[in-house]
Every structure is written in C-alpha cells, then in structure tokens.
Amino acid sequence: MxxxxxxxxxxxxxxxxxxxxxxxxxxxxxxxxxxxxxxxxxxxxxGKRLRPSFCYWGFRAAGGDPRExxxxxxxxxxxxxxxxxxxxxxxxxxxxxxxxxxxxxxxxxxxxxxxxxxxxxxxxxxxxxxxxxxxxxxxxxxxxxxxxxxxFDAAALAAASKFFDAVRVEVTAGQYLDLVAQASGESDMDRALRVLRFKAATYTIERPLHIGAALGGGGQHLVDSLSAYGLPLGEAFQLRDDLLGVFGDPTVTGKPAGDDLREGKRTVLIAYAVDHASEVQLAEFDRLFGRPDLGDDEIQLLREILQDSRAVQACEDLITERTEDALDALDRAPIEDEAARKALADLAVAATSRKL
Amino acid sequence: MxxxxxxxxxxxxxxxxxxxxxxxxxxxxxxxxxxxxxxxxxxxxxGKRLRPSFCYWGFRAAGGDPRExxxxxxxxxxxxxxxxxxxxxxxxxxxxxxxxxxxxxxxxxxxxxxxxxxxxxxxxxxxxxxxxxxxxxxxxxxxxxxxxxxxFDAAALAAASKFFDAVRVEVTAGQYLDLVAQASGESDMDRALRVLRFKAATYTIERPLHIGAALGGGGQHLVDSLSAYGLPLGEAFQLRDDLLGVFGDPTVTGKPAGDDLREGKRTVLIAYAVDHASEVQLAEFDRLFGRPDLGDDEIQLLREILQDSRAVQACEDLITERTEDALDALDRAPIEDEAARKALADLAVAATSRKL
Missing domain, CATH: 1.10.600.10 (Farnesyl Diphosphate Synthase)
Structure with missing residues (x-):
C-alpha cells in the first residue's frame, strides 16, 4: 500500500x-x-483507530517498508x-x-x-x-x-511479540487497579496515576508505537525515544478522555453525558478534586458520586465541584505539559522519515484536543 | 527431563x-x-492435567525429543x-x-x-x-x-500455533453454543452433540495431541491419526464428565452433587432423556430441570428419570463404543515410540473411567 x-x-x-x-x-x-x-x-x-495509527507510524519511524x-x-x-x-x-x-x-x-x-x-x-x-x-x-x-x-516473518514477529505480551498484560492489570479503585470508595491519587499509566497511556500509545517499531526493525534507542514521546502523550490523552467522560458532548463521545460520574470512575480528575475540595463540597461530592441514578441537575452539581476545586484546570495544565513533553521528545527522536515525524506530531495534537 | x-x-x-x-x-x-x-x-x-498429558504424548508420538x-x-x-x-x-x-x-x-x-x-x-x-x-x-x-x-524454535511454534489458534476459537465457540443451548429452554440433540465436540472433545484431547505432535515435528498423517483417536475419545471423556456432573460423588468431582441439574446443562445425556422420556416423566423433568434451588429429593427424582428413560445406559454405551473406536485408531496410528503408544492407551482408559 x-x-x-x-x-x-x-x-x-x-x-x-x-x-x-x-x-x-x-x-x-x-x-x-x-x-x-x-x-x-x-x-x-x-472508533478513532488511534492504536493502529500509532502502530503504523512507529513502524514508519523505524524505517519499515510500507509494502509490508x-x-x-x-x-x-x-x-x-x-x-x-x-x-x-x-x-x-x-x-x-x-x-x-x-x-x-x-x-x-x-x-x-x-x-x-x-x-x-x-x-x-x-x-x-x-x-x-x-x-x-x-x-x-x-x-x-x-x-x-x-x-511478517518470524524474526519481526518475535521482536513484536515481546511488546504485544507486555501490552496485553498491562492493560488487564490496569483494569484490575481501576476495579480496585472503584470498589474502594476512596480517592487515591497514586492509584489513579497508575491506572492512568497502565490502563491507558502504555496501552493506547507507547506499546502500539513499540510494536510498530519492532516490526519495522527499530532498535532499543528508537524504542526508548518512542517511550519518551508516547508515555506522556498517553497520559495527556487519557486525562482528556477523563474530562470528556464528565464534560463531553454525548453526540461526540457516544456515551450519555456524565456517565463516568454515575459509574464512579476514580480518575486523576476525581482524585484531584477530592484532595482539594472544601468540606462542604466534599460532603456533597460523597453524597452524589457513583450513584447510577444521577439526574441532570446532580451531574451539573458534581461538574461545578470539579470546576470550583480547580481539578479541571489542573487536568488541563497537565494535558498541556505532558503534550509539550511528548513533542519535545519527538524532536529529539532518531526518526529519519519526515512523514512519520509529522504524522506523530499531528497525532499528538489530535489525541489531546478538546473535540476528540 | x-x-x-x-x-x-x-x-x-x-x-x-x-x-x-x-x-x-x-x-x-x-x-x-x-x-x-x-x-x-x-x-x-x-486438576487432572489431562490436556498437558495429551500434548506431551502427542509430542512423543511424533518422535519429539523429551529434552525439548x-x-x-x-x-x-x-x-x-x-x-x-x-x-x-x-x-x-x-x-x-x-x-x-x-x-x-x-x-x-x-x-x-x-x-x-x-x-x-x-x-x-x-x-x-x-x-x-x-x-x-x-x-x-x-x-x-x-x-x-x-x-521451542520459530518453525516448531509456527506449526503449533495453527492448532493453538484453532483450539482457542473452538472452545470459545463451543461455549457459545452451550450458552445458546442452556438459554433456549429446549433440548436439541444435534446442538448437544456439537457442544460435546467443540466445547470438550477437540479441546480436551484432539487439539492438545495436535499441538504436541506439531511441536515434535509430526506430519499430516500422524495429525490425522491422532484425530481418529482423539475425537471419539474426547467425546467419551465428556460423556463421562456429564454423567459425573449428575451422578458423581462430590468428594471426587469437587462440585456439589447434581450441580449440572441445577444449572440446567443441556448435555447429550439430557437431550437423550428428553427424546425418550414418557409424557409424565417429561412434565416432571420440565418442572424441575435448571432450578437453582433443587433439593436432594428433587435431584434424586431427576436422576431416576434419567435412569428410567435409559439415557444413562445410552451414554454408557456411547462411551464404550467411542473409547473402542479410539483404541482401534491408536492401533493403526503411525507411532513408533512404544512408550507413547502405551501411555495413550492408558490415558484412554483413565479419561473415560467411572471414577475420574
């Protein structure tokens, strides 16, 4: 092709x-x-085909032949x-x-x-x-x-399978952490960050890049560079996704508005809000968060707590910072194919933009 | 080793x-x-380690080196x-x-x-x-x-992965047929036989033999011979398992007595009974089968219907017939290693015996 x-x-x-x-x-x-x-x-x-896109451009970044x-x-x-x-x-x-x-x-x-x-x-x-x-x-x-x-030939597959094994285990492990977090009834920033990393960041961006790079014959230096780009970008992507899960337009997200609040998803956004909310806000939050029957007004109330505790702004700042880190790493990465470099820069913007 | x-x-x-x-x-x-x-x-x-045992002896039947x-x-x-x-x-x-x-x-x-x-x-x-x-x-x-x-080296793994892909898909497909059968509220001998084959027979015996044979470098003729042994034996094994699920001793099966009757498992045993029961037996059967709260007396009643409709005897006859078919196929199989031949004969008896 x-x-x-x-x-x-x-x-x-x-x-x-x-x-x-x-x-x-x-x-x-x-x-x-x-x-x-x-x-x-x-x-x-x-779906957005994000993971296959990162895999494809990881392959191209390694100089892989697109006829493969x-x-x-x-x-x-x-x-x-x-x-x-x-x-x-x-x-x-x-x-x-x-x-x-x-x-x-x-x-x-x-x-x-x-x-x-x-x-x-x-x-x-x-x-x-x-x-x-x-x-x-x-x-x-x-x-x-x-x-x-x-x-692909056996050698390329053997190189890729190491990363494919890793990503399958990581995403399942990340899901388990998420399950523990949701069941705990507690907000824990450390755990929320680990869920962010393993359920989302490595899975959506870093490992697809690795698999593509391995199939394209890329070495350890490229793999490390792709991590330096992919991990912070993956975190930024998931932070955006978490914001959309609370504030997103249902016609864009394909899920009912505020669904993550009804499910009680213990995201970084939520962990930040709980750490920084006032006592009154916290009492209100605990009363509502995770109730499957939340109405529009209650969703709105929770959204206001997330805004007022500055959790939303903190997430936006993190997204900006992580995306910049990713783009800096991309600048330093040993990628000769300029089309791949440009595509990875464009994907960084697309994966973290407000409209995704 | x-x-x-x-x-x-x-x-x-x-x-x-x-x-x-x-x-x-x-x-x-x-x-x-x-x-x-x-x-x-x-x-x-x-557990009985049946599947690994068949895999091991399929490997030996192919002349595989046990130091691998x-x-x-x-x-x-x-x-x-x-x-x-x-x-x-x-x-x-x-x-x-x-x-x-x-x-x-x-x-x-x-x-x-x-x-x-x-x-x-x-x-x-x-x-x-x-x-x-x-x-x-x-x-x-x-x-x-x-x-x-x-x-194992890449060539052996590539040969085995064809069968490994097959068995994973087959057992999942067999589970789906089983789910459809249980949800249907109907007894269907054709479907029960397909569940028997794909959820159990290929999965427990035929495919493990194939995977072992492929890893040992066995060719198509051996693979076909192992099917001729493994498929009927797998069916006999599962028929025995179905009988044990209804009549087995809980201290041996590790599950409560009659659990398959509470779960409403639509096995060949059940399909036969429904096809051959009298109207009175059938009415009683329909009233009780698949109820999660069945007591000992009701379990006993269902067992009697299975006996009186000759479903139990029909299953025992099938087990004997299929096991004999398997052993006949083993006699004709191109297996040079006499230890492998003897082990496969012993496994046939062990997998279908009443005490398993």
Missing part, C-alpha cells in the same frame, strides 16, 4: 477481511456463531481494544458504547427476542453477560491470531 | 515458575496485583483451561470449583473483607465478577505467552 494511504479505511478493510475468514470457520461449528461474528463486526466498526503487511498487524490492536471494551462494559454495567447498545445489551436483546418468539427459555440478562464475556475472549484470541498471521 | 518424568509434577513446576516471573512483573505495576497472581496460582493447582521444553509448552494448555473455567463459572454462576470457592466468589469475599475493614466501598458481587473476568483474560493471555516463550 501507499505510504499516504487512508489508515482508518485500511484498518477497516483488514478487520473485515479477517472476520470474513472467521465467519466461514465458525459457520462450520454452528450457524449460531454468525451472531457472534456480527457482533464483532459491529464492535470493530468506527503493517496495517493488518496494526489492526490487531483494534481487535485487542474491542476485547477490552466489551469486557469493560460488562464490568462497569455500561449499556451504551459508541452510541449503540453495548455487547451484553445487544446479546440480551437477541435472547429476549428469541425467547419471546419460542415461548421458551429465560434469563436474557445472564445470556447477555455470558455472550459478551465470550465475545471479548474471542476478540482477545483473534487479536493475537491477526498479528501472528499478518504476514 | 527424563521420558518417564512425573508429568503432573512437571506441569505444576512449569506453572509455578511462570507465575513467579509474572508476579515480579505485575508487582511493578502495583502491589494490588499480587492477589490476582495468587488467584491464578490457586486456580492452576490441582515440551512440558512448559504443554502447561500452556492448563493455563488456557483455567481461563475457560474461570469465565465458565462466572457465566454459569457456579460458586464452587475443585472443592474451593470459584474465582468470582473468592474475589467477592476479598472485597467484602476489605470493605468491612475500611468501612468504605460497596458492591463486592460486582467486584468479584469484574475481577474474575480479568483473571480469565490474564490466563488466556498467559497461555499464549507460555507457549511462545517455552523455548
């Missing part, structure tokens, strides 16, 4: 081709499996991401994803319709939960299969 | 060594992760199995596994204790569910990492 190919389009093509093959394979096991493949198709449609099957390999990160999203929505009981029903709600509706048609069967909620767990498992397995059947 | 090494002990050693490395790695992300590794240690302790790291590679199948069990217990709401609390109950208790100690936090059930999903994800990731870092 051409160096200036439309990455999202190519990623979509790679995912569709892969799922076409899987559909044929699964149909041999049973016609029922078509509904799982369809759910995977829908779940892998849309890098976009199929990069698409494996989208499959991994969908696996994490599907399981995350089950864990958070989030019913909406990218403006559509989350996987467990989709399977629940499927089973409810089936059960009403036949007059038999029950427990559509349990079916939805189980089917979503299996869909997430399948996407996790498929991510690995997509990468190692992408067409 | 020596050819006659104690396989279960070596599998345990490989799992422990791998988890020691993972514990160090996860401790860098956060001390909270130690509890996840501990859960993985407990979940991978015990086959037992580490074989242990990856135990890790995969634990992933499936952990997620399966969440989906079935099974609270007991191998005589101990299932993973989600274990994490639930952990969170309950934490929350009582701090006076903060809530929803231990949700925490248990989320943590068990993540533990299963981690074991699925680790299974792959164990295999491809086992020490």
């Amino acid at each position: 051409h160096a200036d190919a439309d990455i999202p389009t190519e990623i979509q093509r790679a995912l569709t081709e892969f799922l076409d093959v899987q559909q044929t394979r699964l149909a041999e096991i049973g016609p029922e499996l078509t509904e799982v493949v369809q759910a995977a198709r829908d779940a892998t449609s849309g 099957p890098i976009l199929t390999a990069a698409a494996s990160l989208e499959m991994l991401h969908v696996s994490a999203l599907v399981h995350d929505d089950v864990m958070d009981s989030s019913d909406v994803r990218r403006g559509a029903p989350a996987a467990h709600k989709r399977f629940e509706a499927l089973q409810r319709a089936r059960s009403e048609a036949s007059g038999l069967g029950a427990d559509p909620v349990g079916f939805g939960l189980g089917a979503a767990i299996l869909l997430g498992d399948l996407c996790l397995i498929w991510a690995d299969e997509m990468l190692h059947t992408s067409g | 020596h050819a006659d090494a104690d396989i279960p002990t070596e599998i345990q050693r490989a799992l422990t060594e791998f988890l020691d490395v993972q514990q160090t790695r996860l401790a860098e992300i956060g001390p909270e992760l130690t509890e996840v590794v501990q859960a993985a240690r407990d979940a991978t302790s015990g 790291p086959i037992l580490t590679a074989a242990a990856s199948l135990e890790m995969l199995h634990v992933s499936a069990l952990v997620h399966d217990d969440v989906m079935d709401s099974s609270d007991v596994r191998r005589g101990a609390p299932a993973a989600h109950k274990r994490f639930e208790a952990l969170q309950r204790a934490r929350s009582e100690a701090s006076g903060l936090g809530a929803d231990p059930v949700g925490f248990g569910l989320g943590a068990a999903i993540l533990l299963g994800d981690l074991c699925l990731i680790w299974a792959d990492e164990m295999l491809h870092t086992s020490g």
Whole structure:
C-alpha cells in the first residue's frame, strides 16, 4: 500500500477481511456463531483507530517498508481494544458504547427476542453477560491470531511479540487497579496515576508505537525515544478522555453525558478534586458520586465541584505539559522519515484536543 | 527431563515458575496485583492435567525429543483451561470449583473483607465478577505467552500455533453454543452433540495431541491419526464428565452433587432423556430441570428419570463404543515410540473411567 494511504479505511478493510475468514470457520461449528461474528463486526466498526495509527507510524519511524503487511498487524490492536471494551462494559454495567447498545445489551436483546418468539427459555440478562464475556475472549484470541498471521516473518514477529505480551498484560492489570479503585470508595491519587499509566497511556500509545517499531526493525534507542514521546502523550490523552467522560458532548463521545460520574470512575480528575475540595463540597461530592441514578441537575452539581476545586484546570495544565513533553521528545527522536515525524506530531495534537 | 518424568509434577513446576516471573512483573505495576497472581496460582493447582498429558504424548508420538521444553509448552494448555473455567463459572454462576470457592466468589469475599475493614466501598458481587473476568483474560493471555516463550524454535511454534489458534476459537465457540443451548429452554440433540465436540472433545484431547505432535515435528498423517483417536475419545471423556456432573460423588468431582441439574446443562445425556422420556416423566423433568434451588429429593427424582428413560445406559454405551473406536485408531496410528503408544492407551482408559 501507499505510504499516504487512508489508515482508518485500511484498518477497516483488514478487520473485515479477517472476520470474513472467521465467519466461514465458525459457520462450520454452528450457524449460531454468525451472531457472534456480527457482533464483532459491529464492535470493530468506527472508533478513532488511534492504536493502529500509532502502530503504523512507529513502524514508519523505524524505517519499515510500507509494502509490508503493517496495517493488518496494526489492526490487531483494534481487535485487542474491542476485547477490552466489551469486557469493560460488562464490568462497569455500561449499556451504551459508541452510541449503540453495548455487547451484553445487544446479546440480551437477541435472547429476549428469541425467547419471546419460542415461548421458551429465560434469563436474557445472564445470556447477555455470558455472550459478551465470550465475545471479548474471542476478540482477545483473534487479536493475537491477526498479528501472528499478518504476514511478517518470524524474526519481526518475535521482536513484536515481546511488546504485544507486555501490552496485553498491562492493560488487564490496569483494569484490575481501576476495579480496585472503584470498589474502594476512596480517592487515591497514586492509584489513579497508575491506572492512568497502565490502563491507558502504555496501552493506547507507547506499546502500539513499540510494536510498530519492532516490526519495522527499530532498535532499543528508537524504542526508548518512542517511550519518551508516547508515555506522556498517553497520559495527556487519557486525562482528556477523563474530562470528556464528565464534560463531553454525548453526540461526540457516544456515551450519555456524565456517565463516568454515575459509574464512579476514580480518575486523576476525581482524585484531584477530592484532595482539594472544601468540606462542604466534599460532603456533597460523597453524597452524589457513583450513584447510577444521577439526574441532570446532580451531574451539573458534581461538574461545578470539579470546576470550583480547580481539578479541571489542573487536568488541563497537565494535558498541556505532558503534550509539550511528548513533542519535545519527538524532536529529539532518531526518526529519519519526515512523514512519520509529522504524522506523530499531528497525532499528538489530535489525541489531546478538546473535540476528540 | 527424563521420558518417564512425573508429568503432573512437571506441569505444576512449569506453572509455578511462570507465575513467579509474572508476579515480579505485575508487582511493578502495583502491589494490588499480587492477589490476582495468587488467584491464578490457586486456580492452576490441582486438576487432572489431562490436556498437558495429551500434548506431551502427542509430542512423543511424533518422535519429539523429551529434552525439548515440551512440558512448559504443554502447561500452556492448563493455563488456557483455567481461563475457560474461570469465565465458565462466572457465566454459569457456579460458586464452587475443585472443592474451593470459584474465582468470582473468592474475589467477592476479598472485597467484602476489605470493605468491612475500611468501612468504605460497596458492591463486592460486582467486584468479584469484574475481577474474575480479568483473571480469565490474564490466563488466556498467559497461555499464549507460555507457549511462545517455552523455548521451542520459530518453525516448531509456527506449526503449533495453527492448532493453538484453532483450539482457542473452538472452545470459545463451543461455549457459545452451550450458552445458546442452556438459554433456549429446549433440548436439541444435534446442538448437544456439537457442544460435546467443540466445547470438550477437540479441546480436551484432539487439539492438545495436535499441538504436541506439531511441536515434535509430526506430519499430516500422524495429525490425522491422532484425530481418529482423539475425537471419539474426547467425546467419551465428556460423556463421562456429564454423567459425573449428575451422578458423581462430590468428594471426587469437587462440585456439589447434581450441580449440572441445577444449572440446567443441556448435555447429550439430557437431550437423550428428553427424546425418550414418557409424557409424565417429561412434565416432571420440565418442572424441575435448571432450578437453582433443587433439593436432594428433587435431584434424586431427576436422576431416576434419567435412569428410567435409559439415557444413562445410552451414554454408557456411547462411551464404550467411542473409547473402542479410539483404541482401534491408536492401533493403526503411525507411532513408533512404544512408550507413547502405551501411555495413550492408558490415558484412554483413565479419561473415560467411572471414577475420574
């Protein structure tokens, strides 16, 4: 493919081709499996393709040849991401994803319709939960299969698999920290920062860059430089995402306004607010935060506490600072391909801008 | 290692060594992760090590050199199995596994204790569910990492990964068919047979043999012969397991007596009974089957229906027939190593015996 190919389009093509093959394979096991493949198709449609984009440009930064099957390999990160999203929505009981029903709600509706048609069967909620767990498992397995059947040679795959193993473990570990944080009922800035790093920063930016660089034959110096760019940028990206989870426009985020406040997500934003709120604000915050039934007025109240405690400004400052660190590191990175350098600079802005 | 090494002990050693490395790695992300590794240690302790054993003897059947790291590679199948069990217990709401609390109950208790100690936090059930999903994800990731870092060369791993991809997808697909079957409220012999095949037979015996044979350099003729042995044996094994799920001694199975009847597992045994029961038996069956609160007397009543409809005898006959088919195929298989031949014959008996 051409160096200036439309990455999202190519990623979509790679995912569709892969799922076409899987559909044929699964149909041999049973016609029922078509509904799982369809759910995977829908779940892998849309999205910003951030992880594959960073993977692609990491590859180019290493001087990788764009005629290699890098976009199929990069698409494996989208499959991994969908696996994490599907399981995350089950864990958070989030019913909406990218403006559509989350996987467990989709399977629940499927089973409810089936059960009403036949007059038999029950427990559509349990079916939805189980089917979503299996869909997430399948996407996790498929991510690995997509990468190692992408067409790269054994040496390139061996170099990449070290980072692919790392990112899979890190994002799962980060999710566990997040779960502990949410269940604790406590706000802990240290833990919020570790969740930020492992659930988001390494996963969204640093490791995709590493995987791409390894596939492109990049050495340790490039890998380190990509960390110096990718880690602070990943943190800035997630801080922006956390702000959008509270203040974002539902038509842009694809999730109901203030959903993170109903879920009780213990982000850095929240940890800062709790550390700096007045006693009155704190009492109000504790009364409302994490209640699934929050109305618009209560969401607004929580937003005001986040503003007044200067948590929002602190996050904005951090985003600016981390993004600048990333761009400085990019300036120093040993990247010869000027297109890659420019693309990584543009991605830094896109990943942290207010409208994402 | 020596050819006659104690396989279960070596599998345990490989799992422990791998988890020691993972514990160090996860401790860098956060001390909270130690509890996840501990859960993985407990979940991978015990069990019959059937899948690693078949993998090992498939390797030997192919003439593989026992000084190769086959037992580490074989242990990856135990890790995969634990992933499936952990997620399966969440989906079935099974609270007991191998005589101990299932993973989600274990994490639930952990969170309950934490929350009582701090006076903060809530929803231990949700925490248990989320943590068990993540533990299963981690074991699925680790299974792959164990295999491809086992020490085999790239060519052997490439040959094995085809079968490893197949088994991971098949078992997940089989689980989905099982979920559809359980949710349907209908008994369907065709679907029960497909669940038998893909959730159990290929997964427990055929594919582990294939993975071992591929690592040992075995060709297509051996792979086909191992299918001819492994598929019918896998079905016989699962039919025995289904009988034990209804009639087994809890001190041997590690699960409460009759648990499969409370869960409403739509096995071949159940499908046969429904096809052959009298109208009166069927009415009684429908009233009781799948009710989570069944008492001892009701379990006994369901057992009698299974006996009287001759479903039990039909399953016993199938087990005998399939095991004989497997042993006949073994006689014809191109296996030069007599120790491997004898071990596979012994495993056939062990995997289908009444006491398993």
